[in-house]
Amino acid sequence: MPWHLPLAAAGEPGADLTAGQDGATIRRTVLPGGVRVITEHMPGLRSVTVGAWVGVGSRDETDGHFGSTHFLEHLLFKGTHRRSALDIAEAFDAVGGEANAATGKEHTCYYARVLDADLPMAVDVIGDMVTSARLDATELETERGVILEELAMTDDDPADVVHEEFSAAVLGSHPLGRPIGGTADTIGAVPRDAVWNHYRAHYEPGTLVVAAAGGVDHDGLCDLVVHSLTDGGWILEEAVAPRTRRDPTPQTDGIPTQGTSRTVERPVEQANIIVGGTGLAATDERRFALSVMNATLGGGMSSRLFQEVREKRGLAYTTYSFAAGHGGLGTFGLYAGCAPAKAEQVEKLLVQELERLADGGITEAELARSVGQLRGSLVLGLEDSGSRMSRLGRAELVYGELYSLEESLERIRAVTREDVRALAQDLASRPRSVVRVGPFAA
Structure with a gap:
């Protein structure tokens, strides 16, 4: 029997929706503070992929903050008040896990794939990164050089260049026309204060979705998320409605009216x-x-x-x-x-x-x-937990169902x-x- 979860309509804190698919069980909870947790339990799997999806991307940047979203993707791995960059790396290496992040035009995701027994560690580390990044000035300058090298690598690939130029040609001055990673000029110019302000403005409970797929227990993950985020200083007591998906109304400001x-x-x-x-x-x-x-x-x-x-x-x-x-x-x-x-x-x-x-x-x-x-x-x-985790995160942030x-x-x-x-x-x-x-x- 076909089913679908109308996610955007289920905004009450603590509300659950359940459904079965191929032996898997999907559940969703809105925690106090507006944090959304959505899981797909896949019977027989010993691994879990968990991702913290923040509803901010390159299109959300304002003048003076261009490149901040991509900068944050790097800097959140560079240390928190409880962990150094090496501590974060060693936490996943010590259990044979994998951790990474990706910046998009409309969201940023920090994710890890670990054994089910190591999920508490993964949630604790990722939650610590999301809530308590230090954005140390020295580390920022070091990472500025790393990002500039990444951009140079992209600029050396003509296939990447043609896609970036295509977006700019078609979308013009619309925020979606900007490159996700920023440019050498914007990354070179953005100050630490701008990155910090971008972080404080957008990394908050109402924009956060925690998605997980694999050998995961939904209620247990909700408890882990609450514990990790409150340890990081976030206040989850107030019943705040989460931010819904973006306005689907056609947006044409800045888009050229003629082909170029x-x-x-x-x-x-x-x-x-x-x-x-x-x-x-x-x-x-x-x-x-x-x-x-x-x-x-x-x-x-x-x-x-x-x-x-x-x-x-x-x-x-x-x-x-x-x-x-x-x-x-x-x-x-x-x-x-x-x-x-x-x-x-x-x-x-x-x-x-x-x-x-x-x-x-x-x-x-x-x-x-x-x-x-x-x-x-x-x-x-959908044969692996990472793909299913991504499907859950995108459904919540992009489609609303x-x-x-x-x-x-x-x-x-x-x-x-x-x-x-x-x-x-x-x-x-x-x-x-x-x-x-x-x-x-x-």
Whole structure:
């Protein structure tokens, strides 16, 4: 029987929702103070992946604070009032665990994978980092150099550069158009006080989601979270409603009304090209049709792009389509890497395939194949606790509801050829930008 948890509607402190899926049990509790805890118990697993999701990303930065979100991802590992950076590293190494973090445009996640017996340690350490980071001035300056090296590494990869430039071209001055990691200028300029103020403003109970999947007991995790956060000085007694998901209303401030063309010169062997424009917001009901369309157009070896650009013409090794959804808007693009002399031809083919899809839609065979591909990737993608933990965190912060695997598959199976064609026509009619990175004159 399909089920889904309407997470955004369950804001009462202490309220639980339960459901079963493939022998797993999903539960959710809103703790006093607005901290949300959501778990998926997976029978038979001896490991747990736990993540602390903070509802702040690069789009939330203001002038003078640009780069602060990415800076915090690094600095929270550099020590708290109870632990040094070495203490944090040794805590996970001593039990064979893994700990890491990731910054996004709309959230930041600190996560760890450990044996179920070591979950109390993982929650205590991550809770300590989230509530009690020192942001030591000396450590900050050291880490500034590390982040600048990370940005330089990204800038050396033309595939990364073309995606960053594509976001900037399509989204313009909108906050989502900024690079997640900041730039060399913003990271080099942001002062410690700005990072500290960003930390104090956004790391609070109402923005925190703790998600865990694997061999985890829900009530036990709730107790661990309360203990860890109160040890860190957070007040969880007041019944505060958690922050709901972002406003899904289309947001166009700062977005160019016409397509743009950008060329970034790099002394590399290949041209990296993206053609595309705005896409769908994360919560747009057409996102299931978008998944089918993306699979048909550029989602695998049988996709139209792969067959036309690589198999039939031998013009590229890598070509695909992609979509990214956020609160209020998204992006959609087609990528190819090719010899610079073939760039113009490949660019025309990318446009041609998008317009051919908009004009003629997809066949029944393509629809069936895409649905099958998505079914397999969804099921295989949930074979480990880390993927399931991420699904829980994103459901809470992005979608406001959590669909079962079967209900997600039903929504994909409900997509029609006309749904795909109508969506392709919409996306193809939008302002189109072209970004090229390679050995060209800018």
